[in-house]
Amino acid sequence: MKLSRRGLMQGAAALGSLWATGCASTKEGGGSTQAAPVSKKKILILGGTGFLGPALVEAAKPRGHTLTLFNRGKTRPGLFPEVEKLQGDRDGNLEALKGRQWDVVIDTSGYVPRVVRASAELLAPNVERYLFVSTISVYKDMDVHGIDESAAVATVEDEKTEDVSQHYGALKALSEKAAEAAMPGRTTVVRPGLIVGEGDPTDRFTYWPVRVARGGEVLAPGDGADPVQFIDVRDLASFILGLVEQRTVGTFNATGPASTLLMRELLEACRTANGGDARFTWVDADWLVEQQKVMPWSDMPIWIPRSGDSKGMGRVSTARALAHGLKCRPTVDTARDTLAWFKTLPPERQQKLRSGLAPERESAVLAAWHQRSSAGSPPASP
Known part of the structure; x- marks a missing residue:
């Protein structure tokens, strides 16, 4: 089966972008360190009212940190009335940030290197650290298992382009470099995988607990043995704050779970979490794509077959992040909580x-699959 990584990455971009004292700094090389008592921080969040931002705020408040949010004031402006908000625009209006001091900046909304550079250079004299939220889509080759932070990143011939839909990963990689250039030795880069859970505007994970809870015959892609990765937004927020509190620098892949999760285990977790009478019909991956144009990641969210030029997306190494405190809650908990929020x-x-597939489209594909099977072609093994 021939799958286009560009198509997958463009889909991720379109859906995802519409996402002081204490202890000595940790070296980038990995390995756990002895945690010293954590001091409370003054934290500036660039963004803060979308998806990851609110999770960061909710996680930071009980830890005693002082928060400031900087954004345009257009997305849920009434959220967090008790938190200081500064209004402006990352692209050309940073006046509200001038002359202010924070311990750390968490950049949740940087997609274009020019814009990231402007923020980082302006803030560099008055902040200790800059944490940039990037993506595992930065990697040049996603066709190998166990990609770690040392792997080559994507590039673009014209580094002045700002076409995020076409060059999402490469522009994120250049944005990482822009932040580090502005604050050398004081930058932390977190590369999440698919972020899921309460507040997710894309439904890329939500589709599965909602669909399984609806019950009946569920179209399940492939043979169930394809690995999948994602991270609950609450776990990502907690990990980011841990890096901030321990003054950790370096680059970290941040996805989950901690051990391999197969597609069939994900769907079983959804059924366990939410009950119902869902029955999974596993449909051959090649037939889905070639005969029915049912595409991985978009039509069948989270799922990427374990063959092709994107097969590594389900097996990215998170060893460094796990060694620095990343913890992932059970999939069944994420599925249950996601459905509760969606309701x-x-x-x-x-x-x-x-x-995901609309119900009528799913029914039509299942009917075609059963017709094919009854005509003598055996279905894929579950």
């Missing part, structure tokens, strides 16, 4: 998921 959304939002 609190307005009915019109619940009626149409933003990822």
Whole structure:
């Protein structure tokens, strides 16, 4: 089966971007360190009201940190009335940041190197550290298992381009370099995988607990043995704050779970979490793509077959992050909590998921699969 990594990455970009004292700094090389008592920090979050930002705020408040959010004031401006908010625009209006001091900046909203550079250079004299939230999509080759932070990153011929939809990974990689150039030796880069859970605007994970809870025959892609990776937004927020508190620099892949999770285990976790009478029909991956144009990642969220030029996306190494405190909650908990949150959304939002197959399309594909099977072609093994 021929799958285009560019198509997968463009989909990720389109959905994802529309996502002082204490102890001595940790060396980038990995390995756990003795944690000293953590001091409370003054933290500036660039963003803060989208998806990861609110999770950071919710995790930071009980730890006693003082928070400031900087954004345009357009996304949920009434969120967190008790938190200081500065209004401006990352692209050309940073006046509200001038002359202010913070211990650390957490950049959750940088996609273009020019914009990241402007923020980092302005803040460099008055902050201790800069933490940039990047992505595992920065890697040049995603066709190998166990990609770690030393792997080559994607490049773009015209480094002045700002076409995020076409060059998402390469621009994120250049943004990492821009932050480090502005604050050498004081920059932390976190490269998450797919971020999931409460507040996810994309439904790329939400599709599965919602669909499984609806019950009946569920179209399940492949043979169930393809590995999948994702990280609960709460676990990512906690990990980021841990790096901030311990004054850790370096680059970290941040996804989960801690051990290999197969597609069938994900769907079973959804069924365990939410009950119902869901029955999984595993459908051959090649047939899905070639005969029905049901595509991994978009039509079948999270799923990427373990063959092809993107097969490494389900087996990225997180050894360094785990050694520095990353903890991932059980998949069943993420599935249960995601569904509970989704049920609190307005009915019109619940009626149409933003990822995955519509019910009528799923039914049509299943019918075609059963017809093929009854004609003499055996179905894929579960």
